[in-house]
Structure formats: structure tokens, C-alpha cells
Amino acid sequence: AQKITQTQPGMFVQEKEAVTLDCTYDTSDPSYGLFWYKQPSSGEMIFLIYQGSYDQQNATEGRYSLNFQKARKSANLVISASQLGDSAMYFCAMREGEDDKIIFGKGTRLHILP
Amino acid sequence: DTGVSQDPRHKITKRGQNVTFRCDPISEHNRLYWYRQTLGQGPEFLTYFQNEAQLEKSRLLSDRFSAERPKGSFSTLEIQRTEQGDSAMYLCASSLGWRGNYGYTFGSGTRLTVV
Numbered sequence: 001a002q003k004i005t006q007t008q009p010g011m012f013v014q015e016k017e018a019v020t021l022d023c024t025y026d027t028s029d030p031s032y033g034l035f036w037y038k039q040p041s042s043g044e045m046i047f048l049i050y051q052g053s054y055d056q057q058n059a060t061e062g063r064y065s066l067n068f069q070k071a072r073k074s075a076n077l078v079i080s081a082s083q084l085g086d087s088a089m090y091f092c093a094m095r096e097g098e099d100d101k102i103i104f105g106k107g108t109r110l111h112i113l114p
Numbered sequence: 115d116t117g118v119s120q121d122p123r124h125k126i127t128k129r130g131q132n133v134t135f136r137c138d139p140i141s142e143h144n145r146l147y148w149y150r151q152t153l154g155q156g157p158e159f160l161t162y163f164q165n166e167a168q169l170e171k172s173r174l175l176s177d178r179f180s181a182e183r184p185k186g187s188f189s190t191l192e193i194q195r196t197e198q199g200d201s202a203m204y205l206c207a208s209s210l211g212w213r214g215n216y217g218y219t220f221g222s223g224t225r226l227t228v229v
Contacts, residue, residue, distance in 0.1 A: 035217050
């Protein structure tokens with residue numbers, strides 16, 4: 001079974017609009033961490049934001065926020081006021097319990113239109 | 115601190131040849147990870163090291179693959195007798211720890227093409 005599911009293969013959004021990238025996860029471990037990474041066409045993976053399973057508040061980093069809905073096992077990334085430079089692949093990822101490795105979803109390709 | 119470096123950036127090889135990739139992590143990071151990414155997919159975990167010890171290997175890492183981190187600093191990933199299915203981006207990442215907000219810092223990757 002997929003641990004991380006990203007149901008949007010691609011999205012087109014007008015510049016300056018907000019965008020939500022969906023992510024659902026599957027784990028039975030009460031302790032886990034959720035990550036979002038950005039991968040521009042250059043190929044490098046860039047860490048954006050982190051949410052711990054015990055964190056009481058949704059994580060925010062500048063224009064990025066994570067809409068964490070624990071009961072729904074959902075960890076959507078919200079980008080406010082999108083910019084042309086936001087065009088990239090976005091990956092949701094999870095680290096479970098004592099496990100060290102991070103597991104990635106298949107990603108969503110975001111296109112920001114001028 | 116210049117980030118995670120990977121060499122080479124691109125490698126084209128003939129089927130059956132051996133290839134070796136190098137990764138230099140951030141100097142104070144004790145954990146080092148290798149991932150493989152094929153077109154249109156997310157990165158898939160291959161293996162990771164804590165210092166010089168290889169702590170976990172994925173089933174994806176067949177006998178033709180071997181990774182080392184001899185002095186707990188740089189790491190190499192070798193693929194023997196390459197096959198066309200090995201064509202992918204090989205990503206290296208390093209981390210200071212593994213709990214909490216210790217995300218990875220990735221290198222730019224080595225793109226392997228087997229012809």
C-alpha cells in the first residue's frame with residue numbers, strides 16, 4: 001500500500017493566486033514527521049516545511065503552510081501568493097516512528113501561469 | 115559549508131559497464147542517504163549510513179549495487195554490470211540527526227543513462 005499519496009499529477013495556477021497541493025499518508029505509528037520538498041527543473045530537492053505528528057499547530061514557513069488534519073491523515077501544502085518561480089515538482093514525504101528513512105510520494109507538478 | 119556535492123552530474127555508460135558515483139555530505143552531518151529517482155516518480159530509498167556504518171539497505175539495492183562510506187565522510191555508490199533499467203537520477207542526501215525536524219539536505223544528483 002502507498003504510504004504517501006499525492007492525487008494531483010499536475011496543476012496549473014495563475015500567478016499571485018494561492019494553491020493547495022494535496023497529500024494523504026498512511027501509518028499506524030503515533031509518532032511520525034511529514035515533509036514537503038520542492039524539486040525545480042535543475043533537479044535539486046529543496047526542503048520546504050516540516051510537521052511533527054505531535055505538533056499542536058500547523059507549520060508555517062514564509063509563504064508555505066501545512067494544513068495538517070491528523071484524523072484525516074492529510075498534510076496539504078498551501079502556497080500563498082504564488083510566483084512564477086514556484087513552478088516545480090512538489091513532493092510530500094514521511095518519516096515513521098523509529099525509522100530513519102524518509103518515504104516520498106510521486107509528486108505534483110505545479111505550473112504557475114503569468 | 116558548501117552543501118551536498120555529487121560527482122559526476124551526468125554519466126552515460128554502455129550496458130554491462132561498471133560505474134561509481136561520489137557524494138560529499140555537509141561536513142558535520144553524520145547521516146548519509148542514497149535515493150534513486152526515475153522519471154515522473156518520487157525518490158526511492160536505497161541505503162543510508164550513520165558515520166561509516168551502513169544501517170539499512172532497500173530491497174531495490176540488488177547485488178550489483180554497493181555503497182561505502184569508509185571514513186564516515188564521503189560516500190560512493192557503485193553499480194556493476196549496468197542494465198538499462200538502472201538509468202535514473204541518483205540522489206545523495208545528508209542529515210544531522212533523524213528525529214524531529216531533521217530533514218535532508220540533498221545534492222543535485224547524478225543522472226545515469228545506460229545505453
